[in-house]
Amino acid sequence: MGLKHDEGWNIPPDNPFYPPLPAVYRNVRFQFVFFHAAPAAVQGFLPEPLVAAEDGLCVASGLDIPICENYGPFQESFIVMKCHFRNQTGFYCSHVFHNGPAGIAAGREIYGTPKVYAGLQVTQVDRCMVTETTYGGEPVLRINTSMEKDAPGEAMPSLTPAWRLKVIPRADGPGPAVKQLIDCSETAQDVEVHSVAKGRGTIDLGASPRCDLAPLTPLEYGDAYHMESSYSEGYARIVYDYLSDEP
Numbered sequence: 001m002g003l004k005h006d007e008g009w010n011i012p013p014d015n016p017f018y019p020p021l022p023a024v025y026r027n028v029r030f031q032f033v034f035f036h037a038a039p040a041a042v043q044g045f046l047p048e049p050l051v052a053a054e055d056g057l058c059v060a061s062g063l064d065i066p067i068c069e070n071y072g073p074f075q076e077s078f079i080v081m082k083c084h085f086r087n088q089t090g091f092y093c094s095h096v097f098h099n100g101p102a103g104i105a106a107g108r109e110i111y112g113t114p115k116v117y118a119g120l121q122v123t124q125v126d127r128c129m130v131t132e133t134t135y136g137g138e139p140v141l142r143i144n145t146s147m148e149k150d151a152p153g154e155a156m157p158s159l160t161p162a163w164r165l166k167v168i169p170r171a172d173g174p175g176p177a178v179k180q181l182i183d184c185s186e187t188a189q190d191v192e193v194h195s196v197a198k199g200r201g202t203i204d205l206g207a208s209p210r211c212d213l214a215p216l217t218p219l220e221y222g223d224a225y226h227m228e229s230s231y232s233e234g235y236a237r238i239v240y241d242y243l244s245d246e247p
Contacts, residue, residue, distance in 0.1 A: 010109060018106045019070050022189060022232040026067035029122075030229070031129045031145040032156065033060045033201035034222030041215035042081045045094040047165050047181075049240075049247065053082035053089065058216060059159060060203045062131025062143045064122040074100030075120040077133045077141050079216065080159055085181070085239070090161030095211065097133045097141065111236050112166025112182045116211075127197065129226060136208030145224040147197035155198055156225045160185040163239070181240035187233045194228040 003013040010016045035058055042052040062077045076098045080091040097118035098104050107113035119134035127148075133141040161183045168178040201224030205213040 010105075018102045021110070022234045023068065023070035023106070024232045025065055025069075026230045027194070028066075028229055028231070029064045029124065029129070030225075030227045031062050031131065031143055031201065032225045032227070033143055033145060033203050034058075034157070034224070035060070035203065035218035036220045036222070037081075037216040037218060042083070044215060045081060046083055046092055050083045050085055050092055050163070053084060055082065056219070057082040057222075058218075059091070060141065060143050062120075062122055062129070062133075064124075068100075068103070071100050071103035071106060074098060074103050075122045075131070076103075076115075077118075077120060077131050077143065079141070079213070080162070081216075083163075085161070085163065088161055090163055090183075090185075091159045092163045092165075095141075095213070097135060108166075109168075111184055111187070112164040112180065113184075114164070127199070127226075134208075136210040138208035139204070139206045140208050140211050140213055141206070142204040143201065144203070145199060145201035145226060147199040147224075147226045149198055151196045151198040151225070155196060156223075156227070161239075164236075176243070179242035180238050181242070182236045183239045184236045187236050189232045189234050191229060191231040194230070195226070197226040199224050199226070 009020050037056045039052045039056040058081045078096040080093045083092050096115040098115040099120045104115040107115040121132045123130050128146045131143040162185050164182040166180045166182050167176050170177040207214050
């Protein structure tokens with residue numbers, strides 16, 4: 001029996017490139033560095049109708065995933081930026097650098113996560129963690145954190161709403177076939193936080209022929225965090241459809 005008219009997860013349908021949700025992750029190690037950039041620079045990375053927050057708050061993160069039942073092990077780095085959407089304040093994810101092909105396809109196709117294949121090296125020695133990212137052969141993001149004290153799970157500020165821009169191009173001409181603002185705030189399920197620590201961190205931003213993060217150079221740093229957790233990812237929520245909703 002072939003694929004029915006109203007069924008399908010992704011292609012090829014008889015053996016999909018990645019399995020259906022939920023995606024299960026174990027013992028993921030994160031580092032987060034909070035920093036402030038120029039709001040005008042942040043605005044340059046945001047799609048309409050998002051508006052940069054007045055304080056220019058951003059967060060750079062590196063992570064090492066030793067076990068993912070859906071996509072295999074991988075490393076990743078990303079940047080999110082504080083912004084406003086209508087009457088809400090949240091965080092928009094502008095760049096995700098990733099070294100696992102199945103995870104790239106799943107992130108882009110399901111959530112609109114802007115994942116691109118990049119070189120990543122995540123190392124941790126004692127209470128120090130470093131993530132080095134190269135893209136297009138050039139260093140574009142280095143994250144350094146050193147943890148000074150253990151902290152309760154609620155110590156790190158929330159990064160929600162967590163917005164992504166899902167765009168799938170048309171096959172019959174220019175323009176999008178799908179263009180949606182996605183909120184990933186509720187995708188994490190069965191979260192088990194193993195440890196949280198607080199300390200200091202810095203980042204170095206660079207430019208490659210395909211990506212220039214230098215405009216986000218920090219003007220001021222906030223706190224840094226380490227976290228290790230296990231969780232699963234479920235479905236997200238569409239909050240704005242560019243092709244059908246009113247602007």
